[in-house]
Amino acid sequence: DADVTQTPRNRITKTGKRIMLECSQTKGHDRMYWYRQDPGLGLQLIYYSFDVKDINKGEISDGYSVSRQAQAKFSLSLESAIPNQTALYFCATSDAFGGAPDTQYFGPGTRLTVL
Amino acid sequence: GQNIDQPTEMTATEGAIVQINCTYQTSGFNGLFWYQQHAGEAPTFLSYNVLDGLEEKGRFSSFLSRSKGYSYLLLKELQMKDSASYLCASATGANNLFFGTGTRLTVIP
Numbered sequence: 001d002a003d004v005t006q007t008p009r010n011r012i013t014k015t016g017k018r019i020m021l022e023c024s025q026t027k028g029h030d031r032m033y034w035y036r037q038d039p040g041l042g043l044q045l046i047y048y049s050f051d052v053k054d055i056n057k058g059e060i061s062d063g064y065s066v067s068r069q070a071q072a073k074f075s076l077s078l079e080s081a082i083p084n085q086t087a088l089y090f091c092a093t094s095d096a097f098g099g100a101p102d103t104q105y106f107g108p109g110t111r112l113t114v115l
Numbered sequence: 116g117q118n119i120d121q122p123t124e125m126t127a128t129e130g131a132i133v134q135i136n137c138t139y140q141t142s143g144f145n146g147l148f149w150y151q152q153h154a155g156e157a158p159t160f161l162s163y164n165v166l167d168g169l170e171e172k173g174r175f176s177s178f179l180s181r182s183k184g185y186s187y188l189l190l191k192e193l194q195m196k197d198s199a200s201y202l203c204a205s206a207t208g209a210n211n212l213f214f215g216t217g218t219r220l221t222v223i224p
Binding site for chain 2: 103
C-alpha cells in the first residue's frame with residue numbers, strides 16, 4: 001500500500017461549490033503539507049502543519065482552508081471553488097528532524113478542474 | 116524573498132551526461148533538494164545538499180556552492196526513463212521548501 005494517499009484522484013466541479021481533498025499517510029510523520037502545481041509553475045505551498053495542533057499558511061492560502069484531524073490525516077477545502085483553482089494538488093509529509101529539513105514524501109496528486 | 120532559476124527544457128542523448136543548473140536566492144537558506152517528477156506523477160526525492168561540495172548517488176550527483184547560490188544535478192549514462200522534470204528546491208527554516216519551476220529533460224535515442 002502507498003505511504004501517502006490522496007482522495008479523490010480526479011475531480012470536476014463547478015464554480016461556487018465547496019470541495020474537500022483528503023490526504024492520509026501511514027509513514028508516522030508529524031509534518032504534512034498541501035501544494036498546488038500549475039503548468040509552467042513550480043509547486044506552491046498552500047498550508048502546512050507540523051503537528052495536530054499546528055496549522056500555518058503558506059505562499060498562497062487565500063481561498064483555501066485546512067483541517068488536521070489526526071496525525072495521519074490532513075484535509076484541504078476550497079470553500080467556494082473558482083476556475084483559477086484548477087490545478088494538480090499534492091499532499092506531502094516529512095518527519096521532524098531537529099532544526100534540519102527532512103525529505104518530503106509526496107502523494108500521487110489530485111487533479112481538480114473547476115468549470 | 117525567495118527566487119530559483121533553472122532552465123525550462125533540456126534535451127540529451129541516451130548514454131550521455133547532462134548537467135542541470137539551479138541558482139537560488141533564499142532567505143534563511145538551509146539546504147538544497149532535487150526531486151524528479153514524471154509527467155502527471157508525484158515528485159520523488161533525489162538528493163539533498165547542505166554543505167558545499169559534491170554528493171554522489173549512483174548515476175546521479177548533486178553539487179552545491181552556498182557562496183555562489185548555485186547547485187547542479189548531474190545525470191550520467193542517461194536512460195530513456197530519465198525523461199522527466201527535475202525540480203530544484205531550497206529549504207528555508209526548519210522544513211519548508213521553495214520550488215523552482217522545474218527543468219523538463221527529454222532523453223532521445
